[in-house]
Each structure stands twice: as C-alpha cells, then as structure tokens.
Amino acid sequence: MSNDRGPLWAVSPLDGRYADRTAPLVEYVSEAALQRARVTVEVEYTIALADLQATPVEIDPDLRASMRDCYRDFDESDAELIKAIETTGAKGYAATNHDVKAVEYYLREATPERVHPWLHFGLTSEDVTNLAYRMLIRDAMESVLLPRLRAIREELTEFAHAHADLPMLARTHGQPATPTTFGKEMAVYAARVGQGIAAVEAATDSLAGKLGGATGTFAAHAVAYPDVDWPAFAREFVTDLGLSYLQPTTQINPGDDLATLFDALARVNRVLIDLDQDAWQYVSRGYLGQEAAAGETGSSTMPHKVNPIDFENSEGNLSRANSDLGFLAETITTSRMQRDLSDSTVKRNMGVALAHSLLGYVKLETGLAKVVPRESVMAEDLQANPAVIGEAIQTVLRREGNPDAYELVKEATRGESVTMADFEALIEDLDVDASTKETLRSLTPESYTGIAASLARDA
Incomplete structure (x- = not known):
C-alpha cells in the first residue's frame, strides 16, 4: 500500500487526530x-x-x-x-x-x-546531541508551552477578578462547607499555576550542556592541542548557545537538568488536572453553564447533553503527559558506566510528553472559554444549606465566652435538616446581648464568605 497516507492513518493521534493542535x-x-x-x-x-x-x-x-x-x-x-x-x-x-x-x-x-x-573534530556524538536536544527543549518551552501556561493563568486571574463577589457553597469531603466565592477558588488555581510556571521557567533557564569527548576527559582535544584550555573553550561555546555549562561528565550529559524540568512540568500539570476535575464537578452541579456549539453532538442517544468534554480531554492528556514525563525523568538519568544507548530511543519521545501537555493546555483553555458561572444555581444551593453558618454562630459565641458553643450548635445542626428559622429560634434563646444577637441574625449563607472577595481581587 502507498505510504502517502493522510493523518487518518497515523499511528499516533498526536500526528493524526490532533495534528493541527500539536503543529x-x-x-x-x-x-x-x-x-x-x-x-x-x-x-x-x-x-x-x-x-x-x-x-x-x-x-x-x-x-x-x-x-x-x-x-x-x-x-x-x-x-x-x-x-x-x-x-x-x-x-x-x-x-x-x-x-x-x-x-x-x-x-x-x-x-x-x-x-x-x-568538522566534528574531537567530538563524540553525544557532545552534539545533548546540546541539540537542550536547545530544542528550551525553545519549545519558551515559544510554545510556557505561553500557553501563562494564558491559562491569565484566564484564571480574569475569572477571579470578575467573580470575586459571587458566593458559592464550598464542599469539603464532598459535603456542604463554609461558603466561598467562585472568584476566590479561581484565584487559588491562578496562584498555583503561577508557582508552577516559575518552577518550569527556572528549570528551563537551568538547562545545561556538556562537551568533553568520548568519556568526558577532552582526551582527543588535549592530545591534538595540549596547550589549549579546552574546558574554558567548551564553557564559552556552550554558553554562547544559550545553555549553562556542565562539567565534569562521562561521555553523556547525565540528564539531571532535563529530569528537573520534566518534574516541574509534571507538577504544574497536576495542578491543571485538579482544576479539570473541579471544573467538571462545577459543570455537573450546574454551577457552570456551557455554551453549546452549533451542530455539536453531546451523546449518540441523549440529544439534550452538553458534555464537559474539553475538561475531560485535558485531564486525559495531562495524565498521559505526566506518565511520560515521570518515565523520562527516571530513565534518562541512568546509564551503564560511561555510556549506553538505552536513553537514545527514550529521548526521541520527549516531544510526545510535551505534545500531550500542549493538548491538555489547549483543551483546558477551550473549556474555560466556554463556561459561564450560573449565579442562580449557586444561590439556590446556598439557600438549601443554611447549616453552614453554624460555624459562624459557634465562633461568635466562643468570642462571648461560651465554652460549650461548639457543642450547642452541633446538637442543633449535625445530621439534621436545619432551616434559618431554626437558627432564629436558637439565637433567641441565647444568653448574649442584643448587639451579638443582631450580628448572628444578620448571618446568611450568601454573606458568610469571609474575605474571599478581597483574596480573589489580589490574584
């Protein structure tokens, strides 16, 4: 059969289904x-x-x-x-x-x-290849992946600022918990992604190249020109290529710098997987609405469905990327004696890990661009869970010197279907002054968000 086949015949979806995105x-x-x-x-x-x-x-x-x-x-x-x-x-x-x-x-x-x-005077192949790979990985990070990560962080920051005041029921252990704001939750992710970007940038800037001959001793160079300071020459040459200089080495660059970069990239990917999963939950609970693309099918049998496929696709690709990044970091840092070739074929797959990361970023950006917070749904959920202000009541009572405040509120709320009227009755019977009672009566799930709004605006 002809080899001139299109992307539908590609062995990998990176060069087939997703070729336009990995281009x-x-x-x-x-x-x-x-x-x-x-x-x-x-x-x-x-x-x-x-x-x-x-x-x-x-x-x-x-x-x-x-x-x-x-x-x-x-x-x-x-x-x-x-x-x-x-x-x-x-x-x-x-x-x-x-x-x-x-x-x-x-x-x-x-x-x-x-x-x-x-041409190739005194060099071993690894002198050339280790430098070539690092130049390419550096440029891929700086030109493709880091800009995507920064765009995600910016989008999260915009969400944080735009929805800083939007109250939302929080959940810990999957159960209703102290309310937050949607903007503050996005600010958390913006901060985490920002920290991850800083680590990836530092690792990219620290990529280091070697040049030292067949076993890292400059033996061929030194025998030809013993009076030349070859380590100084190598340092200047490598740094002129925009890399740090690594010495001493065996025949190969041990790859610790690449492992550091891959570990940093995997960490920020894990943050984004966490975001994908939370966004999926928000869509599932109706907190986030999705724009329905014209002509798009959500299910082959259920016509009504608009699935959170971008977040799911992002999660899948980032998980695959992290599997590859972990394997790379573990494998490329080991070599028998001065050199074996087991790392050579592995390094040819570094682009696969970067491509799956890129796909994850693209899909996450697409998903974030499609969603809109649904204030009415968030409000209904808050109103349906008045018990979450119990924390506030017991804390104010502690302030007033009541040593059994926690137990008092726990007895009235835990495992019960609590209403605001129940809290009103509880407050009425408290032995506290009128000002304190007024403070407690003013509490609502919608207003009990602490300084979440200011934290979101600081993102």
Whole structure:
C-alpha cells in the first residue's frame, strides 16, 4: 500500500487526530528539527575552532555566512538528504547507519575540503546531541508551552477578578462547607499555576550542556592541542548557545537538568488536572453553564447533553503527559558506566510528553472559554444549606465566652435538616446581648464568605 497516507492513518493521534493542535511543536521536537539543531551545533563548533589561535583552519566571513545558512535555511530537502545518507547512502557516501555521522557528511557537501578535517573534530556524538536536544527543549518551552501556561493563568486571574463577589457553597469531603466565592477558588488555581510556571521557567533557564569527548576527559582535544584550555573553550561555546555549562561528565550529559524540568512540568500539570476535575464537578452541579456549539453532538442517544468534554480531554492528556514525563525523568538519568544507548530511543519521545501537555493546555483553555458561572444555581444551593453558618454562630459565641458553643450548635445542626428559622429560634434563646444577637441574625449563607472577595481581587 502507498505510504502517502493522510493523518487518518497515523499511528499516533498526536500526528493524526490532533495534528493541527500539536503543529506548533513540530519546529522543536520532530526528527527534522533535531537534524537542524545538530547542524547548528556542528557549524558553530567548527567556527569556534577556527577562532582558536592554535588551530590552522581559516573560515572567512563569506564562508561563515554560507555555513550558517545550512541551519538558517534548513528545509525538508536537507532533512531528507541527511536521512538518506544515514539509511540508504547518498552523495557518494555509503549508508552510515548513524544519524550524527550523516550530519557530518551532509556538512561536507556544503563546505570546502580544507574544512572537512575540522568538522566534528574531537567530538563524540553525544557532545552534539545533548546540546541539540537542550536547545530544542528550551525553545519549545519558551515559544510554545510556557505561553500557553501563562494564558491559562491569565484566564484564571480574569475569572477571579470578575467573580470575586459571587458566593458559592464550598464542599469539603464532598459535603456542604463554609461558603466561598467562585472568584476566590479561581484565584487559588491562578496562584498555583503561577508557582508552577516559575518552577518550569527556572528549570528551563537551568538547562545545561556538556562537551568533553568520548568519556568526558577532552582526551582527543588535549592530545591534538595540549596547550589549549579546552574546558574554558567548551564553557564559552556552550554558553554562547544559550545553555549553562556542565562539567565534569562521562561521555553523556547525565540528564539531571532535563529530569528537573520534566518534574516541574509534571507538577504544574497536576495542578491543571485538579482544576479539570473541579471544573467538571462545577459543570455537573450546574454551577457552570456551557455554551453549546452549533451542530455539536453531546451523546449518540441523549440529544439534550452538553458534555464537559474539553475538561475531560485535558485531564486525559495531562495524565498521559505526566506518565511520560515521570518515565523520562527516571530513565534518562541512568546509564551503564560511561555510556549506553538505552536513553537514545527514550529521548526521541520527549516531544510526545510535551505534545500531550500542549493538548491538555489547549483543551483546558477551550473549556474555560466556554463556561459561564450560573449565579442562580449557586444561590439556590446556598439557600438549601443554611447549616453552614453554624460555624459562624459557634465562633461568635466562643468570642462571648461560651465554652460549650461548639457543642450547642452541633446538637442543633449535625445530621439534621436545619432551616434559618431554626437558627432564629436558637439565637433567641441565647444568653448574649442584643448587639451579638443582631450580628448572628444578620448571618446568611450568601454573606458568610469571609474575605474571599478581597483574596480573589489580589490574584
């Protein structure tokens, strides 16, 4: 059968059903993107070598520009050529069966012969690949995922401010509890997401690259040019790529920095899963109404249904992302002795974890954009649960010196169907002054929200 099939035939929904939503990540986590990043590292490394007084290679401004065009103008034909050199052979090269060596041969086609000895000089493949991956992950975070997370935080902040005063029955252990406001609950999530973003930003800024040769000793570099301060050279080269510098290492970058980032991303994803589940509950209880999309079907058999599918889809994708992020963080930080290849195939799936995260963010944003708080439903629920002001009554009575205030209110309310009239009768019989009674009579479930409104406005 033909290989020229569309997305309906994709093995993964990331490249099939959800391809339009994951498209922003293609520039950072595809194989072609990895090839381009490797070309970037190889080109800039060769130019950096030419800038050393110890080396005889000369690369004039015109050649530098043309070499940099190899990654600046990198397109599908370049990616296909590198792949061909690796898998079938091309341009007179036999199949390398090695992806980094294929990049080196690709660059030979774009440079004069006098430069060829200096391409990949003294390097091991991991010197190139660890830098390429970190540049890509950094850019994916900064250009795609972090902007989405910030947009979610902003949307939650807007909810918090817009509905700061909207009273809502709270629930602890699933049972009616001290009222809050919808805005304050959204402020909690805005704050949690903000903290998560800060952790992800810090981890992204801390991505660190290595360059040190076959076992991290600079052995090949040092034997060729023993008078060069190779660690200083490596530090400058890596930091010029926008990464921190890691030393000492074995052949590989141990991946602790990536694990830190994946752990941070998983933590903020867990916050959003919590939000997805709460939003689902709010929709289920009628606290949030959903806009019905024209032509959309909520159920194949129940025509009335408008399902909270965006929150459900978000929860599912974020859960899958966290499964992958946990596996990545655990796996990429271990390697037998100086190097084994078990991490290589695993790292090719880093984009999968990022893509599921992105899908979760997109779906959550979509869900939040569709919902509208239903004040009447929230009000009805508050009015149906007057018992929640019992906490306020017993607290005021404690203030007035009554040591049995809790027990008094508990006896009158726990397990009972309590009405506001019952509280009125209780208050009438209390041995407190008229001012205190007036304070207690003024209590309602709708008004008993503490400083929730100001907390929401501070979000």
